[in-house]
Amino acid sequence: xxxxxxxxxGRSSTGIPTGKLAVWWVIASEIVIxxxxxxxxxxxxxxxxxxxxxxxxxxxxxxxxxxxxxxxxSLFVVLAHQAAQRKDTKDAFKYLWLTIGGGFIFLIxxxxxxxxxxxxxxxxxxxxxxxxxxxxxxLHGFHVVxxxxxxxxxSFDVRKGNNLHRVENIGIYWHFVDLVWIFLFPLLxxxx
Amino acid sequence: xxxxxxxxxxxxxxxxxxxxxxxxSFWSKYVFSTDHKVIGMQYLFTGMFMALIGGFMxxxxxxxxxxxxxxxxGFGNVSAGAYNALVTNHGTIMxxxxxxxxxxxxxxxxxxxxxxxxxxxxxxxxxRLSYQIFLLSALVLIASFFVPGGPxxxxxxxxxxxxxxxxxxxxxxxxPMWVIAVALEFVAFLLGGINFITTTMNARAxxxxxxxxxxxxxxxxxxxxxxxxxxxxxxxxAIMLLFDQTLSTNFFNPExxxxxxxxxxxxxxxxxxxxxxxxxxxxxxxxxxxxxFARKKLFAYKTVLYTTFATGVISFFVWAHHQFISGIDPRxxxxxxxxxxxxxxxxxxxxFVYIATLYGGSIQFKTPMLFALAFLAEFLIGxxxxxxxxxxGTDIYFHDTYFVLAHFHYTFVPIAIIAVFAAIYYWFPxxxxxxxxxxxxxxxxxxxxxxxxxIFIPLFMLGMAGQHRRIYNYNHFPDLATPxxxxxxxxxxxxxxxxxxxxxxxxxxFFVSMFKGKKAEANPWKANTLEWTAPSPPPHGNFxxxxxxxRPPYEYSVPGRKEDYWPQDSKD
Numbered sequence: 001x002x003x004x005x006x007x008x009x010g011r012s013s014t015g016i017p018t019g020k021l022a023v024w025w026v027i028a029s030e031i032v033i034x035x036x037x038x039x040x041x042x043x044x045x046x047x048x049x050x051x052x053x054x055x056x057x058x059x060x061x062x063x064x065x066x067x068x069x070x071x072x073x074s075l076f077v078v079l080a081h082q083a084a085q086r087k088d089t090k091d092a093f094k095y096l097w098l099t100i101g102g103g104f105i106f107l108i109x110x111x112x113x114x115x116x117x118x119x120x121x122x123x124x125x126x127x128x129x130x131x132x133x134x135x136x137x138x139l140h141g142f143h144v145v146x147x148x149x150x151x152x153x154x155s156f157d158v159r160k161g162n163n164l165h166r167v168e169n170i171g172i173y174w175h176f177v178d179l180v181w182i183f184l185f186p187l188l189x190x191x192x
Numbered sequence: 193x194x195x196x197x198x199x200x201x202x203x204x205x206x207x208x209x210x211x212x213x214x215x216x217s218f219w220s221k222y223v224f225s226t227d228h229k230v231i232g233m234q235y236l237f238t239g240m241f242m243a244l245i246g247g248f249m250x251x252x253x254x255x256x257x258x259x260x261x262x263x264x265x266g267f268g269n270v271s272a273g274a275y276n277a278l279v280t281n282h283g284t285i286m287x288x289x290x291x292x293x294x295x296x297x298x299x300x301x302x303x304x305x306x307x308x309x310x311x312x313x314x315x316x317x318x319x320r321l322s323y324q325i326f327l328l329s330a331l332v333l334i335a336s337f338f339v340p341g342g343p344x345x346x347x348x349x350x351x352x353x354x355x356x357x358x359x360x361x362x363x364x365x366x367x368p369m370w371v372i373a374v375a376l377e378f379v380a381f382l383l384g385g386i387n388f389i390t391t392t393m394n395a396r397a398x399x400x401x402x403x404x405x406x407x408x409x410x411x412x413x414x415x416x417x418x419x420x421x422x423x424x425x426x427x428x429x430a431i432m433l434l435f436d437q438t439l440s441t442n443f444f445n446p447e448x449x450x451x452x453x454x455x456x457x458x459x460x461x462x463x464x465x466x467x468x469x470x471x472x473x474x475x476x477x478x479x480x481x482x483x484x485f486a487r488k489k490l491f492a493y494k495t496v497l498y499t500t501f502a503t504g505v506i507s508f509f510v511w512a513h514h515q516f517i518s519g520i521d522p523r524x525x526x527x528x529x530x531x532x533x534x535x536x537x538x539x540x541x542x543x544f545v546y547i548a549t550l551y552g553g554s555i556q557f558k559t560p561m562l563f564a565l566a567f568l569a570e571f572l573i574g575x576x577x578x579x580x581x582x583x584x585g586t587d588i589y590f591h592d593t594y595f596v597l598a599h600f601h602y603t604f605v606p607i608a609i610i611a612v613f614a615a616i617y618y619w620f621p622x623x624x625x626x627x628x629x630x631x632x633x634x635x636x637x638x639x640x641x642x643x644x645x646x647i648f649i650p651l652f653m654l655g656m657a658g659q660h661r662r663i664y665n666y667n668h669f670p671d672l673a674t675p676x677x678x679x680x681x682x683x684x685x686x687x688x689x690x691x692x693x694x695x696x697x698x699x700x701x702f703f704v705s706m707f708k709g710k711k712a713e714a715n716p717w718k719a720n721t722l723e724w725t726a727p728s729p730p731p732h733g734n735f736x737x738x739x740x741x742x743r744p745p746y747e748y749s750v751p752g753r754k755e756d757y758w759p760q761d762s763k764d
Binding site for chain 1: 386390391395421422426432435443
């Protein structure tokens with residue numbers, strides 16, 4: 001199995017490192033996926049007045065807390081990037097895991113929300129509003145989990161002093177996941 | 193930049209690409225390879241295999257239309273359900289598992305690193321993963337042919353509620369498997385596309401500036417960006433449709449406040465740019481082939497590039513011309529008629545540029561050139577008939593008739609069949625290090641292009657007579673079962689069988705030439721682009737010395753030079 005890195009990977013005609021460039025293109029493709037879902041939600045939302053009643057049933061406080069958690073985790077990933085830039089692998093490792101911790105808290109709160117909604121009888125198929133609620137937050141949650149897994153893998157690499165530039169790449173991705181939540185939170189929780 | 197190139201030279205001489213990879217086992221060399229050329233070939237052969245399946249399907253349902261109710265040799269009786277499944281999967285396969293993998297993935301993988309002068313894609317492992325996901329998607333689709341209830345039969349556009357509810361489509365397993373297969377295929381092409389874009393942006397040879405990039409590389413990259421920007425909403429839509437099918441949500445179910453037309457918007461917001469996603473690489477192939485075989489500089493490189501950008505942008509604003517009778521607002525129909533007519537301008541401009549390139553050239557009628565010229569002529573018919581469908585007035589009459597079907601086959605067959613054959617005949621020496629047989633190539637050319645017109649001109653006539661598309665036995669409709677109309681169907685079917693039979697000389701020529709053909713030199717066509725400076729076939733790592741680029745790619749017949757070509761990497 002060839003494990004050599006091709007010469008192509010090291011080239012940089014644009015001056016932007018290839019890994020970072022790829023992360024931006026991944027985000028570009030993700031924006032249209034979430035954008036499509038959110039656009040569908042909005043089209044329905046403008047049509048059905050009764051959805052505001054359902055939106056009133058979502059737990060705004062839990063959502064606000066989760067927003068705070070995600071924003072704080074984004075701060076940690078920036079600190080991890082700073083640490084990686086000054087080659088402080090110990091600090092970078094620490095801040096990456098603080099970010100992952102933020103992801104954990106987010107998911108725990110999310111799980112609590114899902115449980116209480118289902119116990120109140122608002123399941124996946126109760127109404128299209130709830131189908132959108134679970135699909136959008138579920139897809140977002142899936143991205144949170146994916147980010148956490150990738151970050152964990154990178155953190156152990158970073159602790160050994162390898163691939164420090166990847167801290168920035170995963171940071172860009174994490175900010176994106178954060179940003180999607182910034183759209184979902186007002187659309188699903190605040191707007192009544 | 194200086195230390196970068198010295199480190200390149202160092203790592204290249206250190207690693208000894210060529211010798212290192214001789215020892216690899218069959219599995220690691222051909223199945224799990226990360227080499228862009230091997231992955232390109234994997235896509236090519238998978239696409240050719242899927243084309244055989246798609247071709248067999250069209251044989252079965254065209255025979256049913258020509259001779260309704262009679263057993264089709266090699267298939268048996270075609271029931272109404274089987275007919276629907278055949279047309280659905282024919283369309284799906286030909287677009288997602290033939291046109292996309294061959295035009296974008298196979299050519300992109302094989303050509304981009306060679307044409308921009310580097311050794312591989314920037315992310316070889318992601319490249320391999322992309323093919324593996326693609327292969328999985330093909331296997332899921334093929335598996336859906338054998339599940340209880342049969343394969344999905346709700347047309348390749350999969351409009352709900354027919355596609356969303358098993359009580360309508362009667363394929364409780366086939367329909368979700370179809371959606372999963374298509375979604376996996378999208379993921380594969382997103383991964384591949386990111387590789388194409390980043391490789392072209394970052395891994396170009398020293399000296400290769402924006403306007404030195406060969407047109408086909410531009411086209412594949414722009415097509416990848418178009419695909420990426422348009423497929424997202426449909427990805428979201430596919431998730432919603434899958435949930436409707438399997439978890440009984442009601443996203444598209446009108447009984448519970450869902451909107452089936454929303455799916456049409458999501459589908460065509462992707463579906464129309466998708467036409468340009470496959471068209472652009474075909475246009476790129478033609479640009480490469482006609483400049484080489486007319487020995488002439490591309491008439492207007494920048495014009496081609498700018499019209500491509502224009503096409504890409506406008507292609508996002510034309511989708512609703514597929515929905516003029518879906519109950520959309522007539523004022524919307526006006527807007528989309530105008531945008532649709534607008535998009536024909538840059539495409540026509542591109543065709544004029546190619547014709548101007550031919551003018552005054554010393555044209556050599558080699559097989560790739562014949563296919564490239566046939567592309568221009570046949571695609572022109574496809575484009576011109578598209579005007580009738582883009583204008584809402586005529587489209588309301590033509591909607592869902594065979595006129596539509598003949599129109600888009602006059603675009604897709606030149607794209608996915610004729611241009612692809614031009615590419616295969618042209619790059620075969622580089623791919624396999626041997627030449628294909630010219631005589632059998634020409635037999636294949638005439639045997640493909642003439643029957644092609646005899647298939648679809650009758651279908652245009654049937655469509656103008658008002659024949660609806662989705663009927664499996666016209667004997668059930670006495671006014672459509674007249675002898676005149678039935679004769680047209682028989683002509684189309686006979687022509688189709690002839691066209692399919694003429695693919696046998698191609699397959700024989702392809703596989704015999706691969707092993708027994710005349711050995712090809714590095715640059716058999718005397719072309720300028722960088723792939724021809726590498727040995728045929730290129731070894732792992734492609735180039736012995738990485739080329740530097742000194743000039744644009746189409747400097748043919750430059751006055752005052754002894755040779756009529758001027759390779760991009762030659763210093764003087």
